[in-house]
Amino acid sequence: MLHGSETWPVRKENEVAALRMVRWMRGIKLQDSVPSKGLRERLGLDVITLVLQQNMLRWYGHMQRKEANDWVKKYMEYEVDGRPTKT
Numbered sequence: 001m002l003h004g005s006e007t008w009p010v011r012k013e014n015e016v017a018a019l020r021m022v023r024w025m026r027g028i029k030l031q032d033s034v035p036s037k038g039l040r041e042r043l044g045l046d047v048i049t050l051v052l053q054q055n056m057l058r059w060y061g062h063m064q065r066k067e068a069n070d071w072v073k074k075y076m077e078y079e080v081d082g083r084p085t086k087t
Helices: 012-026 036-043 048-065 071-076
Strands: none
Touching: 012 036, 012 048, 048 071
């Protein structure tokens, strides 16, 4: 589920979707009255927003360690001239 999550925005919807998937995989329905926190503790899972933040920071660390002439690092540090446009 977390493939490519290094660049995902961290949103509350991610946590809801992750918990729905965990409940589905474990066969636990909302009617079973199993709290999400208890389910995460029982399965040894972290809150998905924390995992996403860790993945982003790990990716950012990789980018910071790249050589200055690497195209990805150049793109990260690129500054655009001009005013932002209104959308």
